[in-house]
Each structure stands twice: as C-alpha cells, then as structure tokens.
Amino acid sequence: MSSAEDRVLDAAKRCCERWGLDKVTIDDIAHDSGVSRATLYRLFPGGKDVLFEALRVRELDEFFTVLRAEVEGAGSFEDLIVRTVVCATNELRADEHLALMLGSEPGETLSQLTVDGLPRIIRVASAYLVPLVEPYLQRASAIRLIDVLARLVISYFLAPSDHLDLGDEQSARAFLRPLISAMTLTVSHPT
C-alpha cells in the first residue's frame, strides 16, 4: 500500500492533468486522494505550492531513477554517455504527463524545463549521474558534462532538429563522439 504522501501526489497529478494547474484547488486534490484537507496540510504545510513542488521533485527522482537503471553497467565512457542521452530523450518523449502539461499549460511547463526549474533538474541529474561518470572523469568535469548534456537533451526534446535525433543511438553517437573525445583529451592532458 502506498503512503499517504504518494496518494496525495498521485491525486495532484491527476487533477493537474484534468483541470490544469491554476484551476485545481486544494479541495479537489483532497477529495481525489481520499484524504481530508487537514491531513493534506499536515503532509504539505504551505498548500498548493509546496504540494506541487513536492510533486515535481518526485517526478524528477522517478525520471532519473529510471534513467540510471537503464544506463548502469555501460561498458565504456562513450557508451555510458550515448545511452544516457538516448534514454533520457526517449523517456522525455514517452512522458504522457509532460506532454499533457506542455499542451495545456506551455508557459509554466516550459519555465520548469528551461528557466525556473532547470537548476534543480541539473542538480538532480548530477546527483544521479555524476557517480556513474566519475570513473571516467574528474568530478568537476563530470558535473560540467552532465550540465551540458541535460541542456542539450532538453533543447532537442523541445525543438527537434532536422539534423540530429538524440533519441536515435546512431545519430546521438555521431553527434556526441567529438564532444566525448574532447573531454577525454582535456582530462588526459589538462592545460
């Protein structure tokens, strides 16, 4: 059985998909989750903002949990990076909730992907992925790499290019190879 927090967050997600962020009320979420408003405030003191903040955190954690599981055990640095980018891209494309939100509330959703929310995305991405990269790179380089990869994946997800499909392994590999060898060289022969 799932925790009360999770049930509330699930309800928030459902309500959000159904009515949109600014039409949802605390009562909607309380009803949908089968939890009283009092309990909801106990779980998420601060109301809607805190609740949706928590929801975003959970979604982000889920995203990178899945991603890490998919790329763990890559045999080489290049494979690790390519698979990470490809899997992340495809995971984004398969995210129905994200698609709904982008369709119904592009403003807020884009902001979460590119402005307000991006620092957190990169922070969480680092927490999950830097450990996987560290065997091949110095920590600082790993952090920078994850940072730039996250930005690239998001950008190409939001605005696909005719010349590059980061969801396709061959295309992604061809694109990433020079970047990868550049980084490796940088580490091997630091200035």
Added chain:
Amino acid sequence: MSSAEDRVLDAAKRCCERWGLDKVTIDDIAHDSGVSRATLYRLFPGGKDVLFEALRVRELDEFFTVLRAEVEGAGSFEDLIVRTVVCATNELRADEHLALMLGSEPGETLSQLTVDGLPRIIRVASAYLVPLVEPYLQRASAIRLIDVLARLVISYFLAPSDHLDLGDEQSARAFLRPLISAMTLTVSHPT
C-alpha cells in the same frame, strides 16, 4: 464570418472541453471568444446556464441537421428507419466533444442524454424526423416511433450489446425489421 453568438458558443465548447463545465468561468469564455463580458451578457442574459443551454440546443440542431441530410431520400420506409438509426449511432460515436464530456464529466453528460436532456432530444428529433416518416405513418405513430428509436439509439450507444450493433446496417436492419412490420401492420389494420 460567423455571428457573435456562434463565436461565443464555439468558445464555450472549447473551454468546456479544456476545463470542464464547473471550472469554466464567464471570463474564460469571454476571453476565448474575443468578446467582452458585457457583450456576452447581452447575448446570453442569464450567464453560464443560459449560455450552455444555448450550446446544447445548437449541438442538437447540428446533429439532426446532419442526420436528416444523410437519410433524406430513402426509398422505402424500412430503408428510412434503418438508415436513420445507423447514421444516428455512427454520428454519436464520431462525436469527439461528446466523448470528451462523457470521459471527464460523466454525471452531467449522462443526465443530458438520459434524464434531464432526453425530453428535448426527443422533441428535436421529432421536429426533424417526423416529417420524413409521415409519408409512411400517421403522425401519432411517427412520433411514437421516433421516440422509441431515439431511446434505443442512445441506450445502445451508451452500453453496446454483444448481440446488436446499431451502427452496422445489417445488424440494425435485422433488429428493426420486425418492429417496422409491426408498425406498418398497425397502421394498415388499426384496431
């Protein structure tokens, strides 16, 4: 160029699909239709209730306008009835707005199809279809026939049967034939 009324009703329909009946506000509809609130109240004095009432009337008229055009010119009584039932069923099944409403607000939508709204549906159905049936039946019989057919079409649309598909001509014809001949007999040899 469409009339202001139609633009407002179109907006109401869009808003309703997006947010659901009880989350939509007059302002939402006014904005979406590019009309000021004052004008909206001038066009539909009474606000949301009157507006959505008018929308239902329009949808119903459209539905039966399409239906009548599809069945006009049937060569026989049986053909007329069968085509009416088949076309009505398929028109219902193809109605995206209706499908959305049934999905997001089953309670209100079902009520409009089966309880509160049914008398009007039958009234409008009669207005459109009885004239087509009258060449074959007495007026009173025609009215009773349209009444029962409307109920059947709606019921089988909402809850399809394994034994009967009113959207399929053969199935519908087989089902309707006895009913049709019974009515014809009744008229030919009234008690």
Added chain:
DNA sequence: TGACAATGAGACATTTACCGTCTTACTGTC
C-alpha cells in the same frame, strides 16, 4: 456631419469559492 446601434473596457457591489487554521470525534494500536 450627426444620430444611432453595437461593442469594449472596466468600475462596482454582491455573491460565491477557496484558503488556512482550528476543534471535535472517531479509529485503530500499543
């Protein structure tokens, strides 16, 4: 030009909905 109808913008009082907190009563657990 000037009367006129139609509309947009928005002020306004009123009503409704929502919020956040709090109390009370209930339920299961130790």
Added chain:
DNA sequence: GACAGTAAGACGGTAAATGTCTCATTGTCA
C-alpha cells in the same frame, strides 16, 4: 486507557467570479 493519526467540518479572512452599470469608441446609415 493513553495515544497518534485522521476525517469531518466550522470558522473568519481573502480572493475570484458574477451580474449590472456607465462611459468612451467604433462603424454605419441617413
């Protein structure tokens, strides 16, 4: 029987939506 966790809902304050009004603007016709 104390206790923690919860549902239910009362409560006052705040925000949003409603419905009505006025006024300025626009386009039309005489």
